[in-house]
Amino acid sequence: MWSVLGCFVDGLTGTGVGLCGMVVIVPVNVVETQSDLEVILEFLEEYYRQNSGENVDKVYLNAGVPVDGASCEQRWVSYEPPSIKPALQPFLAHEAPPALSQNTATLSGRQSLPNFVSTTKSTKHQSTATGSGRKLRLFHFLFEMLEDPAMAHCVSWVPATTGVFRFSSRNKDQLAALWGQRKGNKRPMTYQKMSRALRNYSRSGEIFKVKKKLTYQFSPNTLMSLQKCHRRGF
DNA sequence: GTGAGGGGGAACCGCC
DNA sequence: GGGCGGTTCCCCCTCA
Numbered sequence: 001m002w003s004v005l006g007c008f009v010d011g012l013t014g015t016g017v018g019l020c021g022m023v024v025i026v027p028v029n030v031v032e033t034q035s036d037l038e039v040i041l042e043f044l045e046e047y048y049r050q051n052s053g054e055n056v057d058k059v060y061l062n063a064g065v066p067v068d069g070a071s072c073e074q075r076w077v078s079y080e081p082p083s084i085k086p087a088l089q090p091f092l093a094h095e096a097p098p099a100l101s102q103n104t105a106t107l108s109g110r111q112s113l114p115n116f117v118s119t120t121k122s123t124k125h126q127s128t129a130t131g132s133g134r135k136l137r138l139f140h141f142l143f144e145m146l147e148d149p150a151m152a153h154c155v156s157w158v159p160a161t162t163g164v165f166r167f168s169s170r171n172k173d174q175l176a177a178l179w180g181q182r183k184g185n186k187r188p189m190t191y192q193k194m195s196r197a198l199r200n201y202s203r204s205g206e207i208f209k210v211k212k213k214l215t216y217q218f219s220p221n222t223l224m225s226l227q228k229c230h231r232r233g234f
Numbered sequence: 235g236t237g238a239g240g241g242g243g244a245a246c247c248g249c250c
Numbered sequence: 251g252g253g254c255g256g257t258t259c260c261c262c263c264t265c266a
Contacts, residue, residue: 180257183257193259196242197257200256
């Protein structure tokens with residue numbers, strides 16, 4: 001018995017047919033005995049093994065290298081990478097997988113990796129590989145997702161001007177899984193764990209919990225920095 | 235009563 | 251080795 005995994009993949013990205021543009025056949029008993037997420041992750045790992053090759057690191061090594069010595073935010077803001085999606089590049093930079101950094105641009109794309117799939121083994125190794133030391137932070141990632149219309153099914157502004165955003169009850173774990181992929185976590189990231197990290201932001205004052213379900217808010221300063229960076233991209 | 239979501243403590247990990 | 255930024259586990263609470 002076989003099952004079509006394509007629906008899971010599309011479900012994960014939530015953008016329907018055409019985002020990943022592929023259908024994968026897996027034994028149905030795999031789906032029955034493991035959670036969907038595990039199936040997806042196993043598939044992604046296998047896909048990565050089959051398609052990554054040595055060029056992946058080279059792609060990353062071609063990315064820009066921010067100035068050492070600057071603060072995390074300074075480095076993040078000051079970096080102006082070339083090409084594809086300028087508004088998002090400051091976040092994506094060399095940390096983000098090329099496929100993801102072209103997320104929107106490749107919406108109509110078809111046969112390559114799913115856009116959310118990291119083509120690197122781990123972000124923790126990327127900084128070492130590039131020697132930059134710049135790490136992608138969760139709130140950067142969230143802002144990036146919020147600015148990406150293709151991810152509106154997972155997280156959206158409510159409204160953007162106030163910095164309030166809300167996760168989709170249905171797709172919040174997909175976004176979390178994406179974050180986990182991006183970070184190269186060993187175990188699948190869940191919304192529960194990601195929200196734990198978000199709650200930690202309330203201590204540093206970068207993001208606050210809004211008293212509504214699945215709703216958070218960027219602090220004014222954080223939002224300004226993020227928007228400033230966004231504008232610089234254009 | 236139940237499940238989903240929220241809150242937080244604590245230990246742990248990897249990177250700089 | 252210490253700080254940072256999560257990650258993971260766990261327990262408890264609230265609310266629909």
